[in-house]
Amino acid sequence: MTTTAVAARLSTLDRFLPVWIAAAMVLGLLAGRWVPGLESGLNAVAVDGISLPIALGLLVMMYPVLAKVRYDRLDSVTRDRRLLLPSLLLNWVLGPALMFALAWLMLPDLPEYRTGLIIVGLARCIAMVIIWNDLACGDREAAAVLVALNSVFQVVMFGVLGWFYLSVLPAWLGLEATSLAVSGWEIAKSVLIFLGIPLVAGYASRRIGERVRGRDWYETRFLPRVGPVALYGLLFTIVVLFALQGNQITSRPWDVARIALPLLVYFGLMWAGSYALGRAAGLSYARTTTLAFTAAGNNFELAIAVAIATFGATSGQALAGVVGPLIEVPVLVGLVYVSLALRRRFEKEPS
Incomplete structure (x- = not known):
């Protein structure tokens, strides 16, 4: 099926998603800049260090x-194993190492932003990647497994890798070292909230729906009704996220540009490299797509929460975390369309 044919079958919401996302980003930035007291209002209640509206948006988006x-x-x-082993390698070896290298190469004179980017590189994606994978017609079951795997490794390895990339490795290389204070329990709470709740809800919906009404009803009646809610949740999350940091982003455009450059390179290299690796391993289009998006995406919720808890809400590290989704969202939306354009190359690949 060609990309044009795929697009023709999409709803208006899906077909013009880049337009809606761009509008949500602009709306959020303008609201954060011009609406008095909005930031303090949105931050009045937090869930595990994340603004309650963002937390609700993420849960609605993923369910x-x-x-x-x-x-x-x-x-x-x-x-x-052709999928699981490359995923572990990309997420927990190559990804953090690439972000470390890019941060030091491109931000050698900006230690706060550099540290923030390294933290972003350590936080592997467990939320928005579900959306990008679904839009690109990736393997939903594979995405669920890889996200769960990333979640386990995130709890175990985030603090260890933070210590290694911020303290040990810089000292070995004669570079400036820093420290990261984060507990495994704090990361585990983030995983349980932002992945555990929607995962349990999604699993329970399918089991109960199929048992009571049957699989045909569940997939032809129930899922089409709840499906658009994911994109509504995504757009709502983007508006709130950018509203919270609208003033910082619009008042420091040069700093944002400096942070954005290594992020652009990172997302491009991780996605393209993962795609090439999936094809070389003989994976199907759906699983190659899932491998690429789960490797390229990052857990901005965790990165921002850790940066704020360790360095403060107005720190350069926190700003670097906020710029992460500012760049990731439009780039990965663009890569969804690149992936769909490459889909016909995989038509004869095994599932």
């Missing part, structure tokens, strides 16, 4: 996609 997962097919993913 419909996880409700679509066919959990009885997960065993076919867990047996696929």
Whole structure:
């Protein structure tokens, strides 16, 4: 099926998604800049260090996609070492190392922003990647497994890798070292809230829906009704996220540009490299796409929360975390369309 044919079958919301996302970003930035007291109001209540509206947006965004997962097919993913091993390598070895290198190469004179970017590189994606993968027609079951795997490794390895890349490795290389104070329990709470709640809800929906009304009703009646909610949640999250940092972003454009450059290179290299690796390993289009997006995306919620908790809400480290989704959202939306354009190359690949 060609990209044009795929686009023709999309709803108006899906077809013009880049327009809606751009509008949401602009609306958020303008609201944060011009609406008095909005930032303090949005931050009045927080869930695990994240503004309650953002937390709700993320949960609403992830639930419909996880409700679509066919959990009885997960065993076919867990047996696929061509997918699991490259994913672990990309997420927990190459990704953090690449961000470390880019941060030092491009921001040698800006230690706060450099540290913030390294923290972003350590926080592997467990939320928005679900949306990008679904839009690009990736393998939902594979995405669920890889996100769960990233979550486990995030709890175990985030603090260790933070210590290594911020303290140990710079000292070995004769560079400036810093420290990162973050507990495994804080990371575990983030994972349990932002992945655990929608995962349990999605699994329960499928099990109960199929048992009571059957799979045909669940997939042809229920899922089409809840599906658009994911994109509404995404747009709402983007508006709130950018509103919270609108003043910082619009008042420091040069700093944002300096932070954006290594992020652009990072997202491009991680996605393209992962895509090439998936194709070389003989993965199908759907699983190659899932591998690429799970490797390229980052957990901005965790990165921002850790930066704020460790260095303060107005720190350069926190600003670098905020610029992460500012760049990631439009870049990965663009890569969704690149992925769909490459889809016909995989038509004869094995599933």
